[in-house]
Amino acid sequence: MGTAENGVATWKSDLMLALLAALLALAFDAWTGFGQLTDPGGDNDNMLRLVQVRDLLAGQGWFDLHQYRMGLEGGFVIHWSRLVDAPIAAIVLVASALTGSRPLGEDVAQVLWPALLLWSTLFFTARAARSFGGGGAVLPAILIGGAGYYFIGIYDPGALDHHNVQLMLTMASLALLLEAPARRWAALFSGLCAALTLAVGMETVPYVATIGVCVALLFVADAKGERAIARDFGLGFAGVSALVFVATIPPSAWGAAQCDAFSVAQFAVAAIAGVGLAAIASIEPAAGSWQRRLAALAVLGAVLGVVVVALFPQCLAAPYADLDPRLKELWLDHIDEAQSLFTLLVRDPARVAARYATPLVAMILMALRFRRGGWRRQDGLVAALLAVAFVVGAWQVRGTTFSIAFAVIPLAAWIAKWRARAQTSSSLGVALRLAAVWLVSINPVWTGVAAAASVAFEKGAPVADGGTADKTCEKAATFAPLGAMADTTVLTISNLGPPVLVYSGHRVFAGPYHRNVDGNLLALDAFLGSADDAHAIVAAHRVGLVAICPGNVESQILTRKAPQGFLAGLLRGSVPDWLEPVSETKGSPIELYRVRQAG
Numbered sequence: 001m002g003t004a005e006n007g008v009a010t011w012k013s014d015l016m017l018a019l020l021a022a023l024l025a026l027a028f029d030a031w032t033g034f035g036q037l038t039d040p041g042g043d044n045d046n047m048l049r050l051v052q053v054r055d056l057l058a059g060q061g062w063f064d065l066h067q068y069r070m071g072l073e074g075g076f077v078i079h080w081s082r083l084v085d086a087p088i089a090a091i092v093l094v095a096s097a098l099t100g101s102r103p104l105g106e107d108v109a110q111v112l113w114p115a116l117l118l119w120s121t122l123f124f125t126a127r128a129a130r131s132f133g134g135g136g137a138v139l140p141a142i143l144i145g146g147a148g149y150y151f152i153g154i155y156d157p158g159a160l161d162h163h164n165v166q167l168m169l170t171m172a173s174l175a176l177l178l179e180a181p182a183r184r185w186a187a188l189f190s191g192l193c194a195a196l197t198l199a200v201g202m203e204t205v206p207y208v209a210t211i212g213v214c215v216a217l218l219f220v221a222d223a224k225g226e227r228a229i230a231r232d233f234g235l236g237f238a239g240v241s242a243l244v245f246v247a248t249i250p251p252s253a254w255g256a257a258q259c260d261a262f263s264v265a266q267f268a269v270a271a272i273a274g275v276g277l278a279a280i281a282s283i284e285p286a287a288g289s290w291q292r293r294l295a296a297l298a299v300l301g302a303v304l305g306v307v308v309v310a311l312f313p314q315c316l317a318a319p320y321a322d323l324d325p326r327l328k329e330l331w332l333d334h335i336d337e338a339q340s341l342f343t344l345l346v347r348d349p350a351r352v353a354a355r356y357a358t359p360l361v362a363m364i365l366m367a368l369r370f371r372r373g374g375w376r377r378q379d380g381l382v383a384a385l386l387a388v389a390f391v392v393g394a395w396q397v398r399g400t401t402f403s404i405a406f407a408v409i410p411l412a413a414w415i416a417k418w419r420a421r422a423q424t425s426s427s428l429g430v431a432l433r434l435a436a437v438w439l440v441s442i443n444p445v446w447t448g449v450a451a452a453a454s455v456a457f458e459k460g461a462p463v464a465d466g467g468t469a470d471k472t473c474e475k476a477a478t479f480a481p482l483g484a485m486a487d488t489t490v491l492t493i494s495n496l497g498p499p500v501l502v503y504s505g506h507r508v509f510a511g512p513y514h515r516n517v518d519g520n521l522l523a524l525d526a527f528l529g530s531a532d533d534a535h536a537i538v539a540a541h542r543v544g545l546v547a548i549c550p551g552n553v554e555s556q557i558l559t560r561k562a563p564q565g566f567l568a569g570l571l572r573g574s575v576p577d578w579l580e581p582v583s584e585t586k587g588s589p590i591e592l593y594r595v596r597q598a599g
Helices: 003-032 044-057 082-099 103-134 137-154 163-182 186-200 203-220 225-249 264-282 288-309 323-330 341-347 349-372 377-395 397-423 428-441 443-457 477-481 494-503 517-528 531-540 553-561 565-572
Strands: 490-492 543-548 579-581 591-595
Touching: 003 137, 003 397, 044 082, 044 103, 044 494, 044 531, 082 103, 082 186, 082 225, 103 137, 103 163, 103 397, 137 186, 137 397, 137 428, 137 443, 163 186, 163 203, 163 225, 163 377, 163 397, 186 203, 186 225, 186 264, 203 225, 203 264, 203 288, 203 377, 264 288, 323 443, 341 349, 341 377, 341 428, 349 397, 349 443, 349 517, 377 397, 397 428, 397 494, 397 565, 428 443, 428 543, 477 490, 490 531, 517 531, 517 565, 531 543, 531 565, 543 565, 553 565
Parallel strands: 490 543
Antiparallel strands: 543 591, 579 591
16 A cells, blocks of 8 residues: 555656646746747748648548648648647637637647646656656656757747657656556556557657567566566557547548558558567467567567568658659758758757757766666666667657657666765765766757857857848748738748748648648749749649748758749849739738739
8 A cells, every 4th residue: 555655646746846847838938928929930830730720620521631721722631640630629629718719729729738748748757767767866857858848849839740749658658668567557558658659640650669679578588577568568559559540540541551641551560569469478378488479579570571561562661762852852851850960960060969969978878877787677668769769860850859858867867876975975076076967967058058169160150130030931920911911822932831821811832741742843843943934833823922031041942953043033133024012011021922913
């Protein structure tokens, strides 16, 4: 009874500490006026998610993931999950009913949803740190985790993209798996969270696979202690995958495999893997010795391999292998979060410290743990996820979001160890070492160092505008004139596609999404071709407005690609006679041109 009561007490304590940290972050955002709601900073995914939620609330079907206002006529099917749309839409509905205002309801949802996710992510981070480093690691985990998550930005007001959901669910799966030996239900819910994070988006495939492999290998090494955990994890993983498949995929599409979204391909692998793991753990002959367990799991792995190769070979290719070369050159290669560590070392070395320092320190700590011996199941789980996340982050910088999060766990345990030493010692050296440990463990410290280094290395560079100018066309106010105009089709660059949708009723061709191939190519043909080429496209697709943003980086990329093209001509002030400037946007960072009607 005492152990159960202590468990409940620590659970409540961790929940309240996480809540306090989340409320402090929320209070700071409120003090600054929730500026992210009017200045999204060019985060197109957050804006388009809000558009998807609006469409759902306006009556678009649950299974219908078309974005009808982007792309060619009829739109395109986006690869996102309704699992993220649903809770945001629910908050909007409740807040709108309470306030009597749909815009205010949307603002409430844009503030409340990321705050709830930050709270839950911090809670699971604290639980993972407690399991890994004891009670003394909880407060450091809350502090360095809260600081790291806040400055990463995925929990900012307006952060409706799915990456924060994925991080929360992945951390929950890890925390529950670390607690599984002491709590019978934890492994089942760990499998549940792993299945949900996979269903939300394919970015977490490496982490879900790592967790599954760790569960299997721990079962091989210790059948007595890990058998029930492997069984329950497998059942939870397979069961929730089946529920998600039925709940989010229309029966008409059950046989259609999609490699970039949850579909029959992912469901088949998840179901076979989960049920197979549970079966091996439940059948006595298969679990009898470590050799049998390993052999049975090897057979399961072979079956999974055959299924993927035979039924879904297209999913073995690189994620963007079939992307049109022009889109790869002019769009994908310039996406900030898709850059590799090696690219950053050349182009932006200061940013490397902000994104890779704390994970690297954490990996060194794990290596020292391994060298000292006494390796535990907790060490294996955390080290495996940290290593995989670091590799993913080296491939694409977006992966560092997960490596920074996983790094919090060993770093919090490191701080706890030095705090314990400082409490029993009055040595100045111990106190200084504790201070140093804190400093190198807090990710924003490295961010500050990187920023200072960047300034030092770029003394001759012009100072960035810290005022209200919006040279890159990222603020809501910039699009106000556009929103006041009668709805039409707008020809603009892909970076402006989502803000046009969220701040107006217009439709666009281009948007930074890999499934919107035809719409993006059409916009490129118009902007890179001659004015006559653009006129033909405008006439054929009934375009009413052309919108350009001279200061946006995409405009500059396209201008360099085609210095004699239509977009370059507009930026030089060469306006063809079939366009007329819109006077309402004079002096605005966004330039609008109305298409003259023939005759």
